[in-house]
Amino acid sequence: MTLEEISGRLQTGIPGCQVEMVINGSPSAQNSLLIDRHHGLAAARLLRDDLQLDFCSNVTAVDWPDREKTEKIKTKQIVDGVEKEVEETRKTTIPGYLEVVYHLFSMAKKEGPVVLRMRTGNRTDDASLPSVTPVWRSAEFQEREAFDLFGIVFEGHPDLRRILMWEGFTDHPMRKDYVPPPDDDFELSREQ
Amino acid sequence: MTQSAPTEAGQDELMEISMGPQHPSTHGVFRMDVRLDGERVLRLKPVFGYLHRNHEKIAEGASYLAAIPYTDRLDYLCSMTNNWGYALAVEKLAGLTVPERAEYIRVIVAELTRLQNHAGMAGFLLQDMGASGTPLMYAFREREKVLDLFESLSGARMMCNYMRFGGVRVDCSAEWLSQTAKLVGTFGGFLDEFEKLLTGNEILMARTQGVGVLPRELAINAGITGPGLRASGVNYDLRKVDRYGVYDRFAFRVPLGEHGDVFDRYMMRVLEMRESLKILEQALRDIPGGPIMDPKARLRGLRPKAGEAYARVESPKGELGFYLISDGSTNPYRYRVRPPSLINLTVLEDMCLGHNIADVVVILGSIDIVMGEVDR
Numbered sequence: 001m002t003l004e005e006i007s008g009r010l011q012t013g014i015p016g017c018q019v020e021m022v023i024n025g026s027p028s029a030q031n032s033l034l035i036d037r038h039h040g041l042a043a044a045r046l047l048r049d050d051l052q053l054d055f056c057s058n059v060t061a062v063d064w065p066d067r068e069k070t071e072k073i074k075t076k077q078i079v080d081g082v083e084k085e086v087e088e089t090r091k092t093t094i095p096g097y098l099e100v101v102y103h104l105f106s107m108a109k110k111e112g113p114v115v116l117r118m119r120t121g122n123r124t125d126d127a128s129l130p131s132v133t134p135v136w137r138s139a140e141f142q143e144r145e146a147f148d149l150f151g152i153v154f155e156g157h158p159d160l161r162r163i164l165m166w167e168g169f170t171d172h173p174m175r176k177d178y179v180p181p182p183d184d185d186f187e188l189s190r191e192q
Numbered sequence: 193m194t195q196s197a198p199t200e201a202g203q204d205e206l207m208e209i210s211m212g213p214q215h216p217s218t219h220g221v222f223r224m225d226v227r228l229d230g231e232r233v234l235r236l237k238p239v240f241g242y243l244h245r246n247h248e249k250i251a252e253g254a255s256y257l258a259a260i261p262y263t264d265r266l267d268y269l270c271s272m273t274n275n276w277g278y279a280l281a282v283e284k285l286a287g288l289t290v291p292e293r294a295e296y297i298r299v300i301v302a303e304l305t306r307l308q309n310h311a312g313m314a315g316f317l318l319q320d321m322g323a324s325g326t327p328l329m330y331a332f333r334e335r336e337k338v339l340d341l342f343e344s345l346s347g348a349r350m351m352c353n354y355m356r357f358g359g360v361r362v363d364c365s366a367e368w369l370s371q372t373a374k375l376v377g378t379f380g381g382f383l384d385e386f387e388k389l390l391t392g393n394e395i396l397m398a399r400t401q402g403v404g405v406l407p408r409e410l411a412i413n414a415g416i417t418g419p420g421l422r423a424s425g426v427n428y429d430l431r432k433v434d435r436y437g438v439y440d441r442f443a444f445r446v447p448l449g450e451h452g453d454v455f456d457r458y459m460m461r462v463l464e465m466r467e468s469l470k471i472l473e474q475a476l477r478d479i480p481g482g483p484i485m486d487p488k489a490r491l492r493g494l495r496p497k498a499g500e501a502y503a504r505v506e507s508p509k510g511e512l513g514f515y516l517i518s519d520g521s522t523n524p525y526r527y528r529v530r531p532p533s534l535i536n537l538t539v540l541e542d543m544c545l546g547h548n549i550a551d552v553v554v555i556l557g558s559i560d561i562v563m564g565e566v567d568r
Binding site for chain 1: 240241244248249284286287327410426428496501502511517527535539568
């Protein structure tokens with residue numbers, strides 16, 4: 001089954017579900033489907049039950065921080081009464097987000113991978129996504145890991161706790177802007 | 193260490209035990225918080241992180257080449273298959289090909305890895321059941337011979353750092369191949385001896401049959417891979433499904449279990465070792481000459497085009513996957529390991545509920561975990 005067909009099934013099967021194809025430029029050519037997070041759980045159910053994607057192999061997160069895009073725009077201005085072409089650089093900020101990537105396979109049909117992605121609203125107060133653990137148990141520890149190391153809150157997860165870092169640790173080490181404490185402060189940060 | 197609370201009846205006491213992180217049966221620093229009613233397990237929560245060093249972050253700060261020695265330290269019994277999984281992911285990401293001879297060498301070292309891992313696992317499982325010393329010693333005697341081969345090929349017994357994207361690091365000599373053939377010739381005899389000693393043993397059967405049953409549907413849903421999945425009767429071996437490398441050229445069978453209990457998981461290991469011997473015989477017979485590296489592969493300063501790739505191999509523990517995102521620079525933007533040891537632990541509680549505490553040790557041993565990979 002091609003990604004276009006899967007995308008069509010998702011859009012007809014779930015009213016209002018937005019699906020977008022993300023093209024992968026590398027030789028691996030593993031393209032993926034970006035699903036809007038409000039229909040994520042319904043999409044997961046449909047994929048498992050109707051399309052026999054019974055094996056959710058890999059669940060992981062990627063951090064995309066805010067990016068600054070610089071554009072050079074040429075404008076015409078009148079300087080000292082003479083029209084001149086002046087180059088202006090304009091900076092725009094593209095807001096960042098956290099992204100979760102799922103690699104699905106079908107054990108029944110021996111097919112795959114089908115790559116799904118979901119994105120959070122931003123990296124701070126809207127960093128939540130629906131948990132797919134009720135659909136695939138294999139996501140249980142992997143979503144806990146994404147919560148622990150990236151700070152993504154999975155709504156509907158049965159046991160969302162830190163898994164690798166200790167309880168009481170506050171930061172998320174896999175984020176791109178994480179700054180580790182100096183070595184001698186580690187014991188102190190543990191006690192806080 | 194222990195804490196007790198009254199039951200609903202108010203007579204007996206429930207006991208909470210923290211098994212680990214320093215416990216001989218956990219094969220490393222792993223903890224299980226167990227709630228017991230007498231000897232019976234009512235609840236079991238695994239606790240991880242004692243060996244966590246953020247392997248993924250380290251690899252994201254290093255070049256593509258520099259990540260290879262770190263992969264050795266994931267599942268430190270199986271460095272060769274770890275190398276292969278990572279090399280395969282980079283090859284997909286950068287579009288590299290692997291010469292024929294290197295593909296054969298990869299199959300040979302990967303199957304040798306499977307032999308020594310499964311032999312060690314069977315030995316440790318028996319050790320966990322209380323067969324102190326002897327089975328493990330026999331298993332380790334054979335494992336040593338494989339490690340000697342790794343040492344003469346790569347210079348290291350466990351941290352082999354042997355594969356490269358686009359091939360392998362050094363070529364193997366004709367003498368090494370004949371030594372390997374000699375080992376393959378004698379390994380079957382060891383398995384016969386091992387099985388004669390153990391498989392039909394009454395105590396082993398009593399401790400393992402019907403213990404820690406994993407139903408087929410749960411195994412699939414919880415993403416269990418490797419021998420644990422096949423013991424529950426699911427025919428899913430990546431060497432047959434993905435046919436990565438040159439595995440499509442060899443005749444071998446995939447052993448399947450019926451009951452999904454500890455005994456079946458033990459038998460999977462023994463039977464897989466016999467199939468690995470078949471693959472090794474064919475690979476050693478057919479290995480061609482030629483180069484061992486893709487001439488286009490730039491080991492230092494590799495800059496793959498922006499994009500991503502997911503690749504997976506059948507490691508002795510299960511599906512070992514690597515997911516890489518490139519942003520066009522010399523370091524991976526995202527480097528992710530899909531650790532089979534961690535995900536196979538998802539169902540530990542389900543398998544242990546209702547069994548005695550002594551069975552927990554056996555069930556954990558039958559999953560075959562290495563903490564270097566669980567905690568990363």
